[in-house]
Amino acid sequence: MRLYNTLTRGLAELPDPPGPIRMYFCGPTVYQRAHIGNARPFVLGMWLRDWLRFRGYTATLVHNITDVNDKIYDAAPGRSAELAAEATEWYLQDTGDLGLGMPDELPKATDAVPEIVDFIGKLVESGHAYPVEGDVYFRVAGDSGYGRLSGQRPDQVEEQExxxxxxxxxxxxxxxxxxxxxxxxxxxxWGKGRPGWHIECSAMAEAAFGPSFEIHGGGLDLVFPHHENELAQSSALGHEFAHVWTHNGMLEFGGEKMSKSLGNDVSIRNVVDTWGREAVLLFFLGTHWRKPIPFSDEVLVQAQAQVDAFRNFFLDERPGDEEGQAILYDELIPILDDDFNTPEALAVFHAWRDREEWASLRWALGLFGLGSVAEIAEAPDEVVQLAERRREARSAKDFGEADRLRGEIDAAGWEVRDVAEDPGFRLVRK
RNA sequence: GGCGCCUUGGCCGAGUGGUUAGGCACAGGUCUGCAAAACCUGGUACACCGGUUCGACUCCGGUAGGCGCCUCCA
Structure with a gap:
């Protein structure tokens, strides 16, 4: 299994199974409904964890939640903790509704304060950090390796305020x-206070995994300064920290990065409610994880059309009858083992659909949380009765009545399709 | 100013030094009372200019345009 590593700017070969693959992915700052861009590292992390498990690894995913931060204070003066707790619940609901399950751990920064304080204490003792008037700062000048993750040259970093x-x-x-x-x-x-942003991840990742682990993920916008600083902190204590760094591409909206601060974000909730979770997953599946994705209604329409196509396929294949079908692992493994190329995997899924390899297709879609497209919904009796009455009207050539009944079926949320086999129609949930 | 990335047919989007990506949409057809679904057929695209090469969309250089980071940000 190979993955692109930001640190080396090349592909990293993971050790052979069953060695542990410990993954730490940066999650959101919780102060409002998370946007669809926040879902990308979540989805990638879950898919990758599950794929690694399928490949025989012992994979665990830790996904943190930043629940103390300036944004939260600003958004809810006097009740920041309440807002953070509420927004954390939203995040868990919204990502849960994607139907991929949950990471193994979801640590919160506020639960890790003792570890954070301990970590900072060690940095101060070793001279890598210094307290000033109740603050503590990391001494970048003392870190000769600073910049090796992001490629930034310390002398060229723009001065902050x-x-x-x-x-x-x-x-x-x-x-x-x-x-x-x-x-x-x-x-x-050093007195009353709260953690800075970067230290929480070093502390939580090491609390979960120890001083070195296999994969650290997050959005490309976190490379600098967030991840650079995490690496600096842990390196200062002589820790390897993450071996491989993965950074997913941004979602774009109207040619710009989607972000809360630009105000062009669309919530996960909104997108899932509008297009359905399967379309959202397929939307992510169709672009390589390192590339940006332009977000638009048109692209979601295309994703939804593919979901429908897979669903229609299983309608015809009488799910459950998989006799004589072997699962074609060999067609998928090389593709996903090579930097987790999900768009190419999607092409394989379409090929399997053409070749009617439904056992393989059902298995593979299930790996990506799309197993539901292979499930057939049973229409309620009253809808079936409408369809039967319509069938009778049709055989009596009373097409006016037949079309009226089709309208009723439609209003009930079902689509009726005429077929040659018994019972002469098929009901599909819309 | 610094670091890095991208530019593929209407749209989305993989990939490779020489062989069909795939999907969506669209058009025609089969089927159908109509429709839907399904199936068949239909486009050899890779920003521009040079270079390397027997041969480049794929390698190198440059140009143009776009994006991300350097400030909170998945």
Whole structure:
């Protein structure tokens, strides 16, 4: 199994199974409904974990939630903790509704404060960090390897807004002293405060996995400074940290990155409700994980059309009858083992559909949370009766009545199709 | 200013130094009371300019355009 590694800018070969593959993926900051772009690393992480398990690895996925942060304070003055808790629930619901199950652990930053404080303490002791007036900053100048993940040259990094407490403008906060208006805080050797953004991931990842693990994932926009800083913190303690770094491409909307701050985001909730979870998954499946995806109604329409095509296929193949069909693992494994090329896998699925390899297709779709397209919905009795009355009207050549009944069936949420075999019609949920 | 990525037929989107990607849409056809579904047929695309090569969409250089990061961001 090979995956593109941001750190080396090349493909990394994972150790052979069954060795553990421990994956830490960065999750959202919770202060509003998560947008569809946030779903990409979630979906990728789940798919990858499940694929690795299928391939014989012992794979675990830890997906963190950032529940203390300036955005949250700003969004809910005086009740930031309540908002964070509420938005965390939204996130769990919305990602849960994608039907992929859940990561093995979903740690929250606020639950990891002791580990974070301990981590910072070690950085201070070893001279990699310094406390100033209740804040603690990481000393970038002391890190000769700084920039190796993102390719940034420390001397070229644009200056941020001046902060007189910092020794160097590039230093970043590990611990922030409580400011007026902030309604949550924790005790620390440096006074009351709360964690900086980057340290939580180093602390939580190492709490879950120890000082080194196999894969760290997240959005491409996190490479710098977030992941660079995580790497710097852990490296400062002599830890390898992540062996392979995976960064998924951004969703774009109207030619720009979709993001909350640009205000062009569409919620996971909204997209799933509008297009259905299968279409959303197929939308992600159709583009390689490292590439940007232009988000548009047209693309979702195309995804939905493919979902319908697979669903229609299983309608005709009488699901459950898989005698004599071997599953064609060999056609899929090389594709997904090579940097997890899901678009090419999708092409294989279409080929299997053409060749009526329904056992393989059902198995493969199931791997990606799309097993439901192979399930046939049973129409309720009243709809079946409408269809029977329509069949009778048709045989009596009363097509006006037949069309009227078709309208009733449609209004009940079903589509009736005439077929040659018994009972002469087929009912499909719309 | 620095770091990095991208440009494929109407749309989405893989891939390869020389052989059909695939899907969606569209058109025609078969079937059908009509429709839907299904099936058949229909387009040799790879930003531009050079170079390397027997041969480049695929390698190298440049040009144009677009995107991401360098500030919270999946």
């Amino acid at each position: 001046p902060n007189p407490l910092k020794e160097d403008p590039r230093d970043f906060a590990l611990w922030k002293a409580t400011k007026p208006g902030e309604d949550t805080s924790w005790d620390s050797p």
